[in-house]
């Protein structure tokens with residue numbers, strides 16, 4: 355049993371506990387505080403993001419019944435549509451998820467139009483000029499993701515109609 359590989363992320367994190375690990379020496383494993391940070395980070399970055407994306411999906415899907423219909427057709431084609439009030443819950447695997455091309459396009463469109471993270475940032479590593487704007491090494495650049503995702507110069511259809 356001792357050599358058994360951890361089977362999920364939590365088990366993997368717990369198995370990497372090394373009370374002796376610290377920042378000064380190169381020792382394998384994570385301290386309790388590092389494991390706590392990892393779990394907290396996953397709860398924070400994983401919960402709000404996916405629930406916001408799902409809320410936007412429900413909003414857009416409710417406005418676009420024809421798109422819902424096409425998604426259902428694709429799920430039915432791959433035998434993945436739940437039937438009989440959840441009596442049959444089809445298995446979701448990597449293989450059948452990658453076969454859902456239309457559903458994937460809808461998901462990407464929801465992420466493009468429904469702001470989950472409006473912004474991200476980067477620190478300039480060298481002096482440069484972008485669109486006539488001087489940027490100095492060390493400056494923090496805020497990148498307006500939602501503006502880029504809906505910029506009419508690049509996106510000609512705007513809404514998922």
Ligand code: HEM
Pocket residue numbers: 395396397399400401403404407465470471474475
């Ligand atoms: C719809 C769901 C999600 C969206 C829209 C989303 C979006 C983003 C965005 C925009 C960034 C910043 C990327 C960058 O500036 O380079 C990011 C980073 C990150 N996300 Fe997500 N995320 C989602 C789900 C998740 C989940 C489920 C987890 C973990 C369980 C997660 C963990 C992280 C982490 C750890 C980073 C930092 C990565 C790094 O800086 O190396 N995200 N995410």
